[in-house]
Amino acid sequence: MSQKALVLEKPKSPFVLSSIPIPKPGAGEVQVKVLACGLNPVDTAVQARDIIPNVKYPTILGLDVAGDVEEVGEGVEEYVKGDRVFFSADYSMAHGGLQQYTLKSVSDPDIGKIPPHISYNEAATIPLTFATAVIPLLSVNPIGAGLNPTFDSKVNFDGEAALVIGGGTSVGQFAIQIYKYLGFSTIITYASLKHSDYLKSLGATHVIDRTQVSISTLFDSVKTITSLPIKNVYVASIMVEGAMEAGYACLAHGGQMATASPAPPKPDDAEATGRKIYGVFASVNIEPNKEFGKELWKNLPRLVKEGIIKPNRIEMLTGLTAVPDALPRFMNGGVSGVKLIVNPQDTV
Numbered sequence: 170m171s172q173k174a175l176v177l178e179k180p181k182s183p184f185v186l187s188s189i190p191i192p193k194p195g196a197g198e199v200q201v202k203v204l205a206c207g208l209n210p211v212d213t214a215v216q217a218r219d220i221i222p223n224v225k226y227p228t229i230l231g232l233d234v235a236g237d238v239e240e241v242g243e244g245v246e247e248y249v250k251g252d253r254v255f256f257s258a259d260y261s262m263a264h265g266g267l268q269q270y271t272l273k274s275v276s277d278p279d280i281g282k283i284p285p286h287i288s289y290n291e292a293a294t295i296p297l298t299f300a301t302a303v304i305p306l307l308s309v310n311p312i313g314a315g316l317n318p319t320f321d322s323k324v325n326f327d328g329e330a331a332l333v334i335g336g337g338t339s340v341g342q343f344a345i346q347i348y349k350y351l352g353f354s355t356i357i358t359y360a361s362l363k364h365s366d367y368l369k370s371l372g373a374t375h376v377i378d379r380t381q382v383s384i385s386t387l388f389d390s391v392k393t394i395t396s397l398p399i400k401n402v403y404v405a406s407i408m409v410e411g412a413m414e415a416g417y418a419c420l421a422h423g424g425q426m427a428t429a430s431p432a433p434p435k436p437d438d439a440e441a442t443g444r445k446i447y448g449v450f451a452s453v454n455i456e457p458n459k460e461f462g463k464e465l466w467k468n469l470p471r472l473v474k475e476g477i478i479k480p481n482r483i484e485m486l487t488g489l490t491a492v493p494d495a496l497p498r499f500m501n502g503g504v505s506g507v508k509l510i511v512n513p514q515d516t517v
């Protein structure tokens with residue numbers, strides 16, 4: 170049996186819409202009919218610049234998948250045919266998301282059942298970007314700020330203030346929701362005012378308009394909103410020049426700044442001022458994230474089911490053929506407050 174897939178034959182090559190065999194699940198794997206795949210900026214960077222080491226070509230991109238279990242491999246007891254699942258995919262021919270059928274190992278921590286009220290498209294907005302926000306915020310020190318490594322419902326930061334730079338990004342939308350979940354009283358975000366109502370519905374208490382306030386004056390704007398020390402900052406818009414510096418400038422001495430960067434800066438005065446900065450490589454299938462990854466995925470379906478974590482808003486692309494033209498939008502400001510989602514089954 171064959172299927173349609175968007176294949177990268179070699180590094181930095183154009184995508185090719187191909188007809189390839191449907192992969193068979195090995196022991197401990199499920200075969201999933203992909204009904205939604207979320208795109209990420211890293212897909213663009215890998216296709217254009219081959220930025221991730223050890224990708225074996227040919228490969229298939231697409232890291233956020235939602236779909237139906239079609240077939241289970243030997244020894245799989247947790248899932249049966251027909252289960253609605255969402256998970257983090259990998260860059261490989263058998264495990265990438267930009268194809269009509271993919272495989273996932275059920276011994277990986279990052280797979281779960283989709284709560285009934287959530288659509289496949291919504292579910293596919295969550296895995297990678299939620300992990301990018303939650304690992305450096307909640308995971309134990311020194312992996313993350315250690316704000317709540319066990320998702321303990323008693324943890325509460327009532328009375329404290331947090332700042333999210335880039336609240337309009339998919340990652341930033343989750344950072345806002347996590348600070349709300351943790352009980353922060355004041356959650357300030359730097360984002361376009363056009364997203365204000367939406368970001369406030371997620372938990373932001375104040376939106377500083379990025380189109381009116383320059384990033385270099387963010388500190389002054391934050392001070393007009395609260396006199397509370399900002400002991401917690403999340404920087405989501407890491408590619409914006411000056412964003413890391415602005416976050417660090419707003420951070421109170423002794424405070425913690427989590428970022429979506431795999432390699433955040435290490436300012437010279439960090440130790441003297443007690444300010445800590447955390448980065449993330451948002452896979453929970455690699456160390457040091459595995460232990461927290463299990464906790465994360467034990468709690469994520471429940472948090473989504475209870476409405477504590479809401480999916481991103483969505484822009485649908487029509488089939489796999491729309492992906493090559495859509496990916497460059499991540500680099501030119503062409504994605505605004507939505508997650509790009511494609512249903513590979515729609516490919517003609």
Ligand SMILES: NC(=O)c1ccc[n+]([C@@H]2O[C@H](COP(=O)([O-])OP(=O)(O)OC[C@H]3O[C@@H](n4cnc5c(N)ncnc54)[C@H](OP(=O)(O)O)[C@@H]3O)[C@@H](O)[C@H]2O)c1
Pocket residue numbers: 209210211297298301334335336337338339340341359360361379405406407408409429430431449450451452499502504505506507
């Ligand atoms: N370390 C990891 O493992 C990992 C994993 C996933 C993502 N990331 C990184 O995390 C970052 C965010 O990813 P994403 O998928 O969430 O991005 P995204 O949703 O595609 O980002 C688009 C958003 O960025 C906002 N933005 C652009 N310029 C801004 C500025 N000057 N200030 C504030 N916001 C600005 C835009 O706001 P407007 O709507 O106002 O235009 C838009 O809503 C990316 O750099 C990505 O590579 C890292």
